[in-house]
Amino acid sequence: MSSWFDDLKTPRFKNAESTQKVAKIPEGLWGKCPSCGEIIQTRQLQENQSVCPECDHHLRISASERIASLTDENSFVPYGEGFRSNDPLKFDDQKPYAARLEQAIRSHKINDAFISGKGTCEGIPFHLGVFEFKFMGGSMGVVVGEKITLVLEGALKDRVPAVVVSASGGARMQEGILSLMQMAKTSAVIDRLRQEGIPYISILTDPTTGGVAASFAMLGDVILAEPRALIGFAGPRVIEQTIRQKLPEGFQRSEFLLKHGFVDRIVHRKNMKSELHQFFKIFGNRCQYNK
Numbered sequence: 001m002s003s004w005f006d007d008l009k010t011p012r013f014k015n016a017e018s019t020q021k022v023a024k025i026p027e028g029l030w031g032k033c034p035s036c037g038e039i040i041q042t043r044q045l046q047e048n049q050s051v052c053p054e055c056d057h058h059l060r061i062s063a064s065e066r067i068a069s070l071t072d073e074n075s076f077v078p079y080g081e082g083f084r085s086n087d088p089l090k091f092d093d094q095k096p097y098a099a100r101l102e103q104a105i106r107s108h109k110i111n112d113a114f115i116s117g118k119g120t121c122e123g124i125p126f127h128l129g130v131f132e133f134k135f136m137g138g139s140m141g142v143v144v145g146e147k148i149t150l151v152l153e154g155a156l157k158d159r160v161p162a163v164v165v166s167a168s169g170g171a172r173m174q175e176g177i178l179s180l181m182q183m184a185k186t187s188a189v190i191d192r193l194r195q196e197g198i199p200y201i202s203i204l205t206d207p208t209t210g211g212v213a214a215s216f217a218m219l220g221d222v223i224l225a226e227p228r229a230l231i232g233f234a235g236p237r238v239i240e241q242t243i244r245q246k247l248p249e250g251f252q253r254s255e256f257l258l259k260h261g262f263v264d265r266i267v268h269r270k271n272m273k274s275e276l277h278q279f280f281k282i283f284g285n286r287c288q289y290n291k
């Protein structure tokens, strides 16, 4: 039985004006946190570098947002932008690879899943490469491998640190063995950096898996990870089916990897730039800015 008080709480007649206002809110103004489900204003989320203000969940961000968060304003100069895969295997599954590429290039306005360039971090010059996960799941083919190599070689030539931020599903299957070769190619340059004492810092973000996790991403002099990022080679289901065992809680998340010695440090997105700067100073004794 409803009382006069209930009626007050839930007015039977909706205010026409207020309903109109609700309908007018443009799409994309509000977003839902995939972790805690909280509804957050998009602007508020952007101001917070896409970290949920309620539960601190680090949402995936684009390569350009990442670059902006790690470099000094207007310091980043990209290179290798024109590189495009020429579909060497003429691969075709449900849809030709060439068509998939074309579609990805058109919708993301970049030629492949990686942005490479040079910038400064609190005044210190460095070479930076960042995966664009939205572009074919951040998969690594010939172009991505070449651009990672350019970042590492650029650092070697200029004697400044190299940083690669990974967000990838692994090797690009449409480029078959050629994509797997990028694992060896990138790892070989890292060895040259090591011989020269030039620091290479790897930042693992959600998700870092497959051939990327199995090569340069895990070869950093320092390996940093964002909180709760998925990091691993094969997916948990595949592993469970293979070893016929239940995997432990939190398996393949940053915190688990830190505990087991695969990651050096978990860094909050807001602190990543200042931590990078600290590492550049600590490990930069053979770099040009310390001369």
Ligand SMILES: [Zn+2]
Binding pocket: 033, 034, 035, 036, 037, 038, 052, 053, 054, 055, 056, 057
């Ligand atoms: Zn949240």
